[in-house]
Amino acid sequence: MKRLDRGIFVHRLLFVLPAFALFAIFTYYPFFFGLYYSFTQWDGMAPPVFVGMKNYVDLFQDTAIIEASKNTLYFVLLNIFIGNPLALGLALALNRRFRTRGLLRTLFYIPSIMSLMVVAVIWSDLLRYDGLLNGFLTSVGYESWVRDWLFAKESALPMIMLIVIWQGSGFGAVIYLAGLQGISKEVYEAAEIDGASGLRKLLRITVPLLMPIVTINVFVGLVGSLKMFDLPFTLTNGGPGNATATIGLLIYKLGFVIKTLGYANAAGIMFMIVIAIITFIQVRITRSKEVEL
């Protein structure tokens, strides 16, 4: 029997090893490699020079990093407090017994399956100086609003956020819809007998029972906006100045454009720690608001 047990163990280990080895080579090995180089000054060519904590100290005084952090935080907050309620509203609307429900769901969902590169192509055309948005504004008499939306300092960041919300709402709504369909009708019926109004039902039944889904949606939105890279990269390349740079984009530039690899690695490690802390806090907060029937 012992022999057989060992046989099964070895067999199982052999089944797990290829997957684990591949994952470790592409995640844990680069992580420790990056951790080591984050304590060095290194351009990728000459041998790295050990500088201790210098890179980490510099991070906190780097204006570009600070501006990118602010932008990233902006995306995070808008995603949680505007994008997320919008997705819930959309889900509540789509949950009604519409005749065209399937069509509606498809219409709202399609943007979220599109490639970000293609999304960037579309929106940089729509928001061009002589593009559709400005053309429309001019024709309805709002010439004073006309601007180069993606390259004007005050509008670039909100515009990218708008695109993110346009693209992500359908995804969030579909996740919320699944949760809504899991709430039994009886709870609502009981509340109606007690004379609860529509708003009360929403705040006292729907939202609390949906909290597990809120946890998931906020988590997905949070991680997505913390790691935001593709849209600022393809739409504005972080400009004007660093007005739309995110941490993800900045690390890419530090590593592959400016080639300060040690410093970029330190930023990458710091970035990971921040993501871990923020998501941990978020899950703790939203989990504590979950209720069970």
Added chain:
Amino acid sequence: MSQAETAGKSGRARRRATVRNRVSWLAEGTMLALGLVVIYPLAHLFLSSLKEPDKVFDPFYIPDFTFWGNYEEVFRAGNFLISFGNTVFLTTASIGLVAILSSMAGHAISRAGKGLLLWIYFLLLSGMIIPAQTTMIPIFKLAVAFGLIDTRFFMILMYTAGVIPFATFIYAGFVKSIPRELEEAAAIDGCGRWRTYWTIVFPLLMPATGTIIVTNIFGMWSDLLGPLLYLYSPEKQTLMTLIFSFKQERTTDWGPVFALSVIATIPLILLFLFVQKQFIRGLTSGALKG
């Protein structure tokens, strides 16, 4: 209750029903209008791809569907078919490798349920917290050190590695619904473990494999950063990097950029319409159980 009273009541109820009906039509109409606004940018892309070069930057011009020159231009640009092929190849090969490796791992982890394998499972899942930006520079150095930079093989390994934790998680959960007795019966009949796995267990994992395919294919198809960093020969470009370089090169002639974007999007939409049900079920099952 008199007859008149009943008639009056039902009349009121009917009137209330028609009001509600009208409200629901209004709500549906509003949602449809909003849906059309949301989908408009995609329609705009398609319309723009049909505009003649001198009208491509006129946002209000509606093309007459007779000019397909932008598409011809895309096909004339030598790299198009190769890039399309690369995208299809990278996506399918990576998903295939994910299915093989993760299903094996998920099966073994789920059946063992404790000990060393469970620790390995925790290591897999907790590694998901490490973002791509933290590892992309070391991965680049890794690729150079192994002489695998600018190879499709390296990209496949990287994509596969990225999806392994999620896929193993899905498989490990799904394996629980497959009775152990099946495997034991096969063992008694003299079927080896390796063969039992591939001929009996793996086919039964098809629903989980489906979930993994539909939830990851879109991300791999659309990945821009990966091929931008690790593949630079023109003949190894993917559709995304081709759009990127098209957009960079043709600042005054965007027609082909639009056409290429349409071509890169059509497979995603077809796939979505085709697997919509499984896709949404996969998303929500992954999300709700996670």
